[in-house]
Amino acid sequence: MAKSNETQGYLIAPDPGAARLTRPVRGIDQNGQPVDTSVVEERPLTIFLNSQEIVTAMTIGDYPDYLALGFLRNQGMLHTEDVITGVDYDDDLETVVVRTEVETSYEDKLKKKTRTSGCAVGTVFGDMMEGLENVRLPATPVRTSWLYGLAHQINRTPSLYLEAGAIHGSVLCQENRPLVYMEDVGRHNAVDKIAGWMLSERAEAADKILYTTGRLTSEMVIKTAMMGIPVLASRSGFTAWGVEIAREVGLTLIGRMRGQRFICLAGEDRLERDMDPADAPVEEKKHKRKSAE
Amino acid sequence: MAKSNETQGYLIAPDPGAARLTRPVRGIDQNGQPVDTSVVEERPLTIFLNSQEIVTAMTIGDYPDYLALGFLRNQGMLHTEDVITGVDYDDDLETVVVRTEVETSYEDKLKKKTRTSGCAVGTVFGDMMEGLENVRLPATPVRTSWLYGLAHQINRTPSLYLEAGAIHGSVLCQENRPLVYMEDVGRHNAVDKIAGWMLSERAEAADKILYTTGRLTSEMVIKTAMMGIPVLASRSGFTAWGVEIAREVGLTLIGRMRGQRFICLAGEDRLERDMDPADAPVEEKKHKRKSAE
Numbered sequence: 141m142a143k144s145n146e147t148q149g150y151l152i153a154p155d156p157g158a159a160r161l162t163r164p165v166r167g168i169d170q171n172g173q174p175v176d177t178s179v180v181e182e183r184p185l186t187i188f189l190n191s192q193e194i195v196t197a198m199t200i201g202d203y204p205d206y207l208a209l210g211f212l213r214n215q216g217m218l219h220t221e222d223v224i225t226g227v228d229y230d231d232d233l234e235t236v237v238v239r240t241e242v243e244t245s246y247e248d249k250l251k252k253k254t255r256t257s258g259c260a261v262g263t264v265f266g267d268m269m270e271g272l273e274n275v276r277l278p279a280t281p282v283r284t285s286w287l288y289g290l291a292h293q294i295n296r297t298p299s300l301y302l303e304a305g306a307i308h309g310s311v312l313c314q315e316n317r318p319l320v321y322m323e324d325v326g327r328h329n330a331v332d333k334i335a336g337w338m339l340s341e342r343a344e345a346a347d348k349i350l351y352t353t354g355r356l357t358s359e360m361v362i363k364t365a366m367m368g369i370p371v372l373a374s375r376s377g378f379t380a381w382g383v384e385i386a387r388e389v390g391l392t393l394i395g396r397m398r399g400q401r402f403i404c405l406a407g408e409d410r411l412e413r414d415m416d417p418a419d420a421p422v423e424e425k426k427h428k429r430k431s432a433e
Numbered sequence: 434m435a436k437s438n439e440t441q442g443y444l445i446a447p448d449p450g451a452a453r454l455t456r457p458v459r460g461i462d463q464n465g466q467p468v469d470t471s472v473v474e475e476r477p478l479t480i481f482l483n484s485q486e487i488v489t490a491m492t493i494g495d496y497p498d499y500l501a502l503g504f505l506r507n508q509g510m511l512h513t514e515d516v517i518t519g520v521d522y523d524d525d526l527e528t529v530v531v532r533t534e535v536e537t538s539y540e541d542k543l544k545k546k547t548r549t550s551g552c553a554v555g556t557v558f559g560d561m562m563e564g565l566e567n568v569r570l571p572a573t574p575v576r577t578s579w580l581y582g583l584a585h586q587i588n589r590t591p592s593l594y595l596e597a598g599a600i601h602g603s604v605l606c607q608e609n610r611p612l613v614y615m616e617d618v619g620r621h622n623a624v625d626k627i628a629g630w631m632l633s634e635r636a637e638a639a640d641k642i643l644y645t646t647g648r649l650t651s652e653m654v655i656k657t658a659m660m661g662i663p664v665l666a667s668r669s670g671f672t673a674w675g676v677e678i679a680r681e682v683g684l685t686l687i688g689r690m691r692g693q694r695f696i697c698l699a700g701e702d703r704l705e706r707d708m709d710p711a712d713a714p715v716e717e718k719k720h721k722r723k724s725a726e
Binding site: 172376378380395408417 | 456458461463464465473474577599648649650651669670671672673674676693695696698701704710713
């Protein structure tokens with residue numbers, strides 16, 4: 141497929157025309173007239189770490205291997221020292237198995253927990269916070285011209301969002317260039333797929349910016365920090381705890397980035413204000429995201 | 434507190450002024466000027482079923498008892514036949530323990546799973562689908578005048594969303610009256626709190642309508658069906674699987690309900706078109722929800 145202007149420069153861009161990702165659905169509108177809309181798919185995907193079943197995620201179904209790897213990495217279940225020997229996706233069983241050379245410390249811990257307290261359901265969150273203790277992100281400078289340029293280009297990139305809506309997007313960027321644009325029904329999945337790509341490609345994190353359409357909650361901030369990315373920007377709002385964690389780990393946090401406006405919640409000293417906000421492109425109505433919610 | 438016009442008729446309305454739910458956060462805007470905004474809180478809450486730790490949810494922290502009860506009910510971990518003997522919330526430990534007279538069948542099943550496969554992390558989704566098999570919702574008629582009236586009143590009700598943004602809302606309604614309006618950082622939590630309230634109050638479900646600001650995903654449709662509510666309406670979009678499940682269980686599903694417009698995706702034969710869409714109130718700009726996302 142020839143790349144359009146908007147997708148030039150991307151290593152991975154959305155493929156809104158892919159047959160598996162959307163389905164036509166017929167509804168009836170307020171006047172009783174039939175309406176055919178293109179609607180995003182949602183499929184269960186069960187992730188295993190070796191023989192241990194971890195979670196069933198609801199996903200659009202592209203890049204299951206990246207999703208599995210990124211999920212395990214961002215939850216702190218897979219560490220840098222774990223040698224990955226295989227990632228096996230089974231389309232029929234809707235499963236991905238991530239295999240490591242030796243049993244991971246997570247599996248080992250899980251066995252102990254199972255022995256002592258019956259089971260370890262629900263420990264996922266505690267484990268995430270644990271992995272965060274020693275994270276201090278590099279003080280990478282960010283130019284405001286990059287942020288404005290990224291938001292403008294990403295909003296105009298053909299995507300499942302523009303095609304069908306009801307979906308979240310996350311984009312891994314470097315300076316003013318969007319590199320990897322992932323979408324999914326869950327905003328966390330989109331970020332996890334980027335984490336999986338970074339792990340597979342052994343991509344540098346310190347010079348990257350993560351842009352997301354979703355809210356800046358604690359979980360989103362924790363994931364970004366776990367990935368080692370020092371800048372997180374979103375067009376949506378933020379929670380108090382998301383801001384608090386960003387300040388603790390040294391993450392530059394930008395919220396409510398729409399057209400010429402944004403709010404910097406953490407890492408203000410790293411912002412290089414090289415562009416007059418009045419010169420930033422105004423959002424065209426058709427590229428405003430209504431709400432994936 | 435004297436009830437304003439907009440909150441009259443509610444059994445539970447949002448309390449956007451409550452001290453624990455928001456916090457002032459200072460950021461720096463695009464021009465380098467400080468901005469103080471009111472931001473929603475987000476706290477961990479660990480839910481136990483008797484001695485079994487189930488999950489840690491991120492929540493704004495109001496109605497922890499309803500959240501715990503509703504979560505367990507909507508996940509199919511708590512059945513109608515289970516006699517609840519206590520719901521104990523501990524503010525310091527950030528835990529809720531739901532106690533039943535005898536061990537639930539879920540705990541029993543979990544023990545078996547733990548014995549056979551090491552642990553049962555990640556089985557939550559499968560269990561939800563299992564509880565859905567025999568659900569067939571009643572064919573309750575819905576007037577379009579109710580839907581328009583509800584959307585209009587809910588959008589104008591003082592809420593954490595209008596105060597601070599970055600939050601989802603779900604409202605239990607009867608005919609044209611909103612009754613219980615819950616908000617939370619996670620859209621599923623808002624619905625679970627309504628389920629918990631219904632369980633505690635032994636509220637009838639067959640004559641209710643559930644309105645949500647969030648997307649109509651499979652999980653949202655399953656929860657509504659598990660609650661026995663025959664109508665689900667949202668201002669947001671929908672996924673293909675969400676629509677499919679709604680059609681299977683006999684749920685009337687309304688999406689993209691904004692101002693005079695909506696799309697009915699399932700249960701069209703139950704809609705009573707008693708109002709000309711042109712007579713429905715247009716959404717005022719200040720009440721449009723931008724995006725909790």
